[in-house]
Structure formats: C-alpha cells, structure tokens
Amino acid sequence: xxxxxxxxxxxxxxxxxxxxxxxxxxxxxxxxxxxxxxxxxxxxxxxxxxxxxxxxxxxxxxxxxxxxxxxxxxxxxxxxxxxxxxxxxxxxxxxxxxxxxxxxxxxxxxxxxxxxxxxxxxxxxxxxxxxxxxxxxxxxxxxxxxxxxxxxxxxxxxxxxxxxxxxxxxxxxxxxxxxxxxxxxxxxxxxxxxxxxxxxxxxxxxxxxxxxxxxxxxxxxxxxxxxxxxxxxxxxxxxxxxxxxxxxxxxxxxxxxxxxxxxxxxxxxxxxxxxxxxxxxxxxxxxxxxxxxxxxxxxxxxxxxxxxxxxxxxxxxxxxxxxxxxxxxxxxxxxxxxxxxxxxxxxxxxxxxxxxxxxxxxxxxxxxxxxxxxxxxxxxxxxxxxxxxxxxxxxxxxxxxxxxxxxxxxxxxxxxxxxxxxxxxxxxxxxxxxxxxxxxxxxxxx
Ligand code: C2G
Numbered sequence: 001x002x003x004x005x006x007x008x009x010x011x012x013x014x015x016x017x018x019x020x021x022x023x024x025x026x027x028x029x030x031x032x033x034x035x036x037x038x039x040x041x042x043x044x045x046x047x048x049x050x051x052x053x054x055x056x057x058x059x060x061x062x063x064x065x066x067x068x069x070x071x072x073x074x075x076x077x078x079x080x081x082x083x084x085x086x087x088x089x090x091x092x093x094x095x096x097x098x099x100x101x102x103x104x105x106x107x108x109x110x111x112x113x114x115x116x117x118x119x120x121x122x123x124x125x126x127x128x129x130x131x132x133x134x135x136x137x138x139x140x141x142x143x144x145x146x147x148x149x150x151x152x153x154x155x156x157x158x159x160x161x162x163x164x165x166x167x168x169x170x171x172x173x174x175x176x177x178x179x180x181x182x183x184x185x186x187x188x189x190x191x192x193x194x195x196x197x198x199x200x201x202x203x204x205x206x207x208x209x210x211x212x213x214x215x216x217x218x219x220x221x222x223x224x225x226x227x228x229x230x231x232x233x234x235x236x237x238x239x240x241x242x243x244x245x246x247x248x249x250x251x252x253x254x255x256x257x258x259x260x261x262x263x264x265x266x267x268x269x270x271x272x273x274x275x276x277x278x279x280x281x282x283x284x285x286x287x288x289x290x291x292x293x294x295x296x297x298x299x300x301x302x303x304x305x306x307x308x309x310x311x312x313x314x315x316x317x318x319x320x321x322x323x324x325x326x327x328x329x330x331x332x333x334x335x336x337x338x339x340x341x342x343x344x345x346x347x348x349x350x351x352x353x354x355x356x357x358x359x360x361x362x363x364x365x366x367x368x369x370x371x372x373x374x375x376x377x378x379x380x381x382x383x384x385x386x387x388x389x390x391x392x393x394x395x396x397x398x399x400x401x402x403x404x405x406x407x408x409x410x411x412x413x414x415x416x417x418x419x420x421x422x423x424x425x426x427x428x429x430x431x432x433x434x435x436x437x438x439x440x441x442x443x444x445x446x
Pocket of ligand 1: 007008009010011016017020036070091092093094095096113114115116117118119120
C-alpha cells in the first residue's frame with residue numbers, strides 16, 4: 001500500500017485545497033492529511049486564521065478524501081510523521097517548491113501545481129477592510145501602523161493629533177487630518193493614545209459617532225467615567241477595548257492560566273515592577289502637557305497581573321509616590337501596595353527611577369518568575385523548593401503582542417462581541433486607582 005502525506009491550514013476550505021487533496025490522494029492508496037494546530041500557525045506568522053482547528057479538521061474530513069487526519073504541532077514534525085506512518089510520498093503545493101526537499105531523505109517529495117485564482121487570504125479579505133484611525137502623540141502610533149500590516153482586514157485611514165508636530169517623521173505616508181471629527185468620519189474604529197486626561201472626551205466623541213475604540217490604558221481617570229464609556233459603547237453597539245499589549249502576549253497569558261490551575265498552590269503575593277527612564281521637562285509646557293506620568297504609563301500594565309490573579313476587590317491599598325510636578329501630576333516613581341483577604345500585592349512603576357522589571361507570583365507550593373522585561377517576555381519559569389521540579393516555558397512573541405491585540409480587536413468588531421483579554425471590571429479598577437492618585441490620596445515620598 002502506497003501511503004501519501006500532505007499538510008496545510010485549510011482555513012475557509014476552498015476549491016484550491018480540494019483539488020490539491022484529490023491529486024494527493026491519486027498519488028497513492030492511502031492519504032494522511034496533517035492539519036496545522038493554532039499555535040503552530042501563530043509561530044510561523046499565520047495569525048489571521050479565521051477558523052478553529054476543529055472547524056478546519058471537520059472541513060477536511062467532509063471532503064471524504066482523507067483516510068486519516070493528524071494534527072501538525074511542531075517544527076520538524078513532518079520527519080517524525082513520515083517515519084512513524086511509514087509514508088512513501090510527501091506532497092504539497094508548488095508555492096513551497098524547494099522548501100521541503102530535505103524530506104527527500106525519508107520519502108519521495110512531489111510538488112503539485114497550485115490552483116490559480118483562489119486563496120484563503122483573498123477569501124478573508126473579501127470582507128470590507130476595517131478603517132482604523134490613529135489618534136495621539138506617541139511614537140507607539142508608528143508601531144501600531146506597522147503591526148496593522150500583519151492583520152488581515154485592517155487598513156489605516158489616517159491620523160490626528162492635537163500636537164501636529166508630534167506626528168512628523170513617525171507616520172510617513174499616512175494622511176494627517178486637521179480635525180479629530182474628520183478622521184472619525186473616515187474611520188470605522190480608532191486606536192487612541194492621547195494623554196490620559198483627554199481619553200474620556202476623545203472616547204466619548206468616537207462612541208457617539210458609533211466608532212469602535214481601542215484605547216491605550218487607562219481608559220479614563222475615574223471609575224465612573226470608565227463605566228459610563230463602557231455603557232455608552234454597549235448602547236451604541238460599539239467595541240471599547242483596553243489596549244494593554246501584555247495581556248495579548250502568549251507567554252503572559254499561558255502563565256496566567258497556569259497560576260489558575262493551581263500549579264504554584266494558592267497565590268499569596270505578587271510583585272510587579274515596570275520602569276523606563278524618560279526625560280520630563282516641566283519648563284517645556286507644550287511637552288509636559290502631553291507627557292504620561294509614571295502611574296499612567298506603567299500602572300495599568302503592572303496592575304494587570306494583580307487584578308487578574310487576585311481580582312479587583314482588594315481590602316485596602318496604599319499609594320506611595322514621588323511627585324516631581326504638582327501642576328502636571330507627574331510622578332517619577334510610584335509604589336502601590338494592595339491588601340487582599342489572605343494575599344498581598346505590590347507594584348512599582350517609574351520613569352525617573354530604574355529597577356529590575358520582573359514579575360514574581362508567590363504561592364503556597366511554588367512561584368512564577370518572569371524575567372525583565374516581563375511585560376514583553378517570551379519566557380517564564382515555575383520554581384519550587386526542589387529545583388529539579390522547576391519548569392521553563394517559552395512562547396514566541398511577535399510585535400510585542402500588539403499584533404495579537406489588533407487581531408482580537410478586529411475579530412471582536414466582526415463578531416459584535418467583546419473578545420478582550422482585559423475585563424471591563426479591570427479597566428474600571430484601573431480607572432479607580434488613577435482617580436485616587438489624581439485626588440491626592442497618596443503618601444508622598446519626599
Ligand atoms: N493550495 C493549492 N492551491 C491554492 C491554495 C492552496 O494547491 N489556490 C495548496 C497549498 O499549496 C497546500 C494546501 O493547499 O499544499 C494547503 O494550503 P494552506 O492551507 O494554505 O496551507 P499552507 O500554509 O500551504 O501549509 O506545514 C504546513 C504546510 O507546509 C502547508
């Protein structure tokens with residue numbers, strides 16, 4: 001019996017795939033089809049796959065052409081499979097010509113002509129692209145514009161900033177609008193990174209015009225305002241999403257899931273530190289006005305694991321801060337201690353103080369250690385009393401998580417339902433901390 005094997009994602013199964021499978025089957029007597037796992041695709045840069053693995057497997061099964069379906073999960077697996085299943089022929093479309101010649105050592109390799117004029121990417125793009133407007137002053141806009149090119153169905157419609165000069169040299173080839181409303185008119189959604197004090201008004205206007213909003217955290221500087229914006233988004237059938245890219249990093253997300261399985265026992269203490277030295281010049285009022293203080297720039301990221309593990313119902317908290325400018329509410333460093341029933345957490349954030357940017361989650365059986373910079377790491381360890389029980393985890397991170405965040409935003413809009421990794425309650429709890437800070441409910445480090 002001649003065994004043939006072929007692999008693919010088979011997203012939105014189409015005529016090109018079916019023709020490939022038919023010809024593959026005709027090469028022998030028994031056809032094995034390897035369908036790629038989601039993680040495998042993500043790691044090879046295919047982040048826009050629309051269907052789940054089960055849907056794709058079902059679609060292949062329904063062709064009736066596969067005698068056996070297997071899942072492709074790791075690089076190099078093809079060699080293992082060919083040996084394991086005693087395969088005679090490996091085949092794939094000729095868009096891969098040369099790429100799998102190395103398999104010739106194990107079986108015959110056949111490249112079949114790819115069917116012209118049909119592809120999953122085109123099918124995905126058939127839906128009208130979502131026009132995303134960029135709003136704000138930060139150089140992060142440049143990263144968003146770059147990362148958007150990796151996301152199917154997303155185009156940048158233009159940009160707007162109160163500080164026009166701020167957009168110079170960072171957004172080449174993107175039209176800059178004179179008025180915020182004009183950009184909103186030409187967009188379906190916006191990514192917002194104006195200064196936090198402006199978020200509330202900027203988001204409100206966008207939502208009133210029925211535009212979806214992805215806003216760099218904090219969404220607003222008070223809990224009530226946050227809640228109001230989420231309510232407005234709901235009644236206007238819009239998506240409002242908190243942009244904390246760390247929440248979309250695979251390593252971070254998997255780490256969180258592991259904590260929830262109880263691998264470190266009962267979590268008792270979290271220490272999260274985020275710092276980056278940034279110049280703050282209050283003698284330049286134009287720049288000072290738009291500067292993000294340390295608690296806004298880093299607070300949401302640092303609070304994320306605290307709220308995601310322990311929840312938002314802490315018993316008490318204390319904000320300790322070094323204020324550099326009263327006028328601009330600018331802190332060079334802040335530390336927040338949270339007391340929970342049976343647990344504590346502490347975050348340290350700063351733009352005028354440098355420290356080790358690590359995250360430690362301590363539990364009754366062991367602890368999680370995420371090395372600096374933990375907010376964009378690909379790696380973490382689960383450590384125990386007996387070092388031989390320690391485990392290390394690595395998950396590739398492309399585009400600092402921004403790419404996956406944009407994919408989640410676009411899909412949420414398509415499906416009309418929130419797919420956020422940052423719960424609304426967390427966004428509101430962040431807003432509440434910001435409010436306490438702005439109201440001066442702090443201990444000053446003098
Ligand atoms: N195909 C084709 N004609 C098309 C489109 C795709 O013949 N118009 C073929 C591809 O060449 C491939 C198979 O259909 O052999 C599945 O295509 P994809 O789902 O796009 O999978 P791909 O990314 O090519 O993965 O390990 C995975 C494999 O390397 C192939």
